[in-house]
Each structure stands twice: as C-alpha cells, then as structure tokens.
Amino acid sequence: MVNITGAAVLHPSGCILGExxxxxxxxxxxxxxxxxxxxxxxxxxxxKSCRQYQLSQRVSLIxxxxxxxALILGMQGGVSRFNLTTETLSFITTELNADWKTxxxxxxxxxxxxxxxxxxxxxxxxxxxxxxxxxxxxFVVTExxxxxxxxxxxxxxxxNKRLFHTDSVSRAxxxxxxxxxxxxxxxxxxxxxxxxxxxxxxxxALDAEGKLWIALWGGYGVGRYDVDSGEMLSFxxxxxxxxxxxxxxxxxxxxxxxxxxxxxxxxSDLNEFPQSGHIFIxxxxxxxxxxxNCAL
Numbered sequence: 001m002v003n004i005t006g007a008a009v010l011h012p013s014g015c016i017l018g019e020x021x022x023x024x025x026x027x028x029x030x031x032x033x034x035x036x037x038x039x040x041x042x043x044x045x046x047x048k049s050c051r052q053y054q055l056s057q058r059v060s061l062i063x064x065x066x067x068x069x070a071l072i073l074g075m076q077g078g079v080s081r082f083n084l085t086t087e088t089l090s091f092i093t094t095e096l097n098a099d100w101k102t103x104x105x106x107x108x109x110x111x112x113x114x115x116x117x118x119x120x121x122x123x124x125x126x127x128x129x130x131x132x133x134x135x136x137x138x139f140v141v142t143e144x145x146x147x148x149x150x151x152x153x154x155x156x157x158x159x160n161k162r163l164f165h166t167d168s169v170s171r172a173x174x175x176x177x178x179x180x181x182x183x184x185x186x187x188x189x190x191x192x193x194x195x196x197x198x199x200x201x202x203x204x205a206l207d208a209e210g211k212l213w214i215a216l217w218g219g220y221g222v223g224r225y226d227v228d229s230g231e232m233l234s235f236x237x238x239x240x241x242x243x244x245x246x247x248x249x250x251x252x253x254x255x256x257x258x259x260x261x262x263x264x265x266x267x268s269d270l271n272e273f274p275q276s277g278h279i280f281i282x283x284x285x286x287x288x289x290x291x292x293n294c295a296l
Contacts, residue, residue: 002234007282010257011043011050014277018259019203020061020107021247021279023291030249031071032259032279035060035104040071040082043279045250053087061108061118064293072294074105074118079135081296092296095141096120096133106130107203107245109154114295115183117144119151127169134183137295144185153204153245155212158289164191164212164227166201173201173212175227191227198223198232203245205256207286215243215258222246222258224284236284240276241269248288249281256284 016036024031030043040053040062061074062082069084078094094100098120108118115136122129128147135141145151150168156178157164163178163185173192176185192212194201199219204212211233212225220241224234240260249257262270262277270276 001232004234004236004282004284007236007238007258007280009275010279010281011041012275012278013041013050015039015259015261015279016277017244017261017263018277018279019244019261021203021245021249021257021259022062022064023247023249023253023257023288024064025251028251030247030257030279031062032245032257033059033062034277036263040073041279042084053082053084055082055089058104060105063108063110063116064291066114066293066295072110072116072296074108076100076104079105079116079118079296093135093139093141097131097143103130106150107152107154108132109156110292110294111156111178111183112160112180112292113183114292116294116296117154119148121148121150125150125169132165135296136183139296142183144183152202153214155204155206157206157210158208162188164204164206166204168200168202168217171196171201173204173214173225173227190230192225192230194219199243202243203247203259205246205248205288207248207284207288208253209286211286213246213256213284213286215245217242217244219243222256224286234284236282238280240273240278241265242276253288253290254283254286255281256288257281 015034058076130148132145199216242261258280
C-alpha cells in the first residue's frame, strides 16, 4: 500500500459537518457545505478567496445545474435551486416521503442523463428509516432504494454501466448494474467491505482508472480501493478523525479536496486535532471523472 503525503488545508472553514465537495469548472471554484452550519462555501482557485452563503435550513448536497449561476441542493425540506447571484432559494420538490421536522436529505449525485439522485435520513440516523430517490427533468420522483440508514457515496463508472453506493452503517460499498436510459438499478455485489478498524465509509469519488476513493469517517483519511479485489491500494492521511467526503478538482481534475467534521468532538479532541472541520487538498497521483450538470 502507498501512503500519499502532502495533504494541506485549502481553507480553515471549521465546519461542524463538512460535506459534498464539488468542482465547478465554469466558475473555477471548489464548493462544499457545512450541513449543521446551514452553509455553502465557494473557494475560488483563481484569487484564493472563500465566500460563504448562509441558509436557514440544513443543506447536505450541492450539484451543478444546467441553469447558469445556479446550484441544485438537497436540504432539510427537500430539493431546491439556489441562485448564486441573487442568493435566493426556491424549492423544486418536497415529496420525498419524509417528515422534515425529523428528516433531512443526505448524499446523492447527478447521472449522465442529468437526473438528480438524493437520499434521506432520520436526524438521528434511525436504522432503515431513509431511502434513495431519483428526480428526473420532469420533476417525477422515484424511490430507487429503501430501508437505508445513512445513504452515502454515489459514483457512476465512466461507461455509465454501474453505480457504486453505500449505506454507511453496513461498511459495504455496493455495486449496482445501472440502466442509463431508465435509471433502474440491479444489485451486483459488494465491491469493497471496510473493516471496523478502518472507520466508516462516507463520501466517495471514482478516478479515471476506475479506482474508488473512499472518505473514512473515524479513519483519519481517504483510501483508494480496487473495486474488483476490494483491496486498499493507497491512503491519504488527514490530521482529523472524521473525514467525510472527497472530490477531484482543478482544470485537469488532478487534485483531491477532502471535507472533514468536528461534530460531537470534545474540547480535548479539538485540542488534539485542531484542524477538524477544515477542508484539505492534495495531489493524489490520479485524475478524476467529469461531473454532469443537473437537468432540474
């Protein structure tokens, strides 16, 4: 196994629960959210400055929209569109079979057809209480996977024939056959099983070689895994225990940004790991796959 060094703080955001890192090529910016801080962050790679957009509800997922200067959000309340120029929010759908007083959206993504995939979770991550939904360009909502606890980490292969997904509590990243025309899923196998001592799998990213980068919550880093053997090939050490997600960024998609959290850490924990909640960046020696715009 190869240890990848050189991870540095991109921005000291101190997120309570940093998540959903994303590259926006048109704006030459990195985005991420603080779920518990109800905030979206945008870091400009051109002028090395960071802007924060404050919302009134928890936001867990951001993706690019076909609409200029807009993001599609998964929130506590449903799916919405956020205008980056006017900083206004408008809801697209709240019909995700959830009581938003005790539920919120969690992770998701956009497939090659522009469909928006979004999961729900109980605020206390009650077992089997969440689900994974797909919202198409006609705003039709379809449940794709049910009885999920903490649905995390979605990534499609370059040929769009498979989807990788994990329900974090199972510590298993599952491979599904994927029909790009219909969006239908069929379980294939467990591609990677994370042992207890390595932490809990959270957000994921696929690289151009088809290897899977997995953020390890409680595992102090990000591992690169072979999806055929399930073996960890390399590891990025992060000076924070709760590593939540990762995404390839930059014009060449040759850098990786990594989100972390400080949720439920004690004062003693934070003294030991003062960079918890910050956003890190590293050159991982691999390039990522381009992301798709959402058709909503």
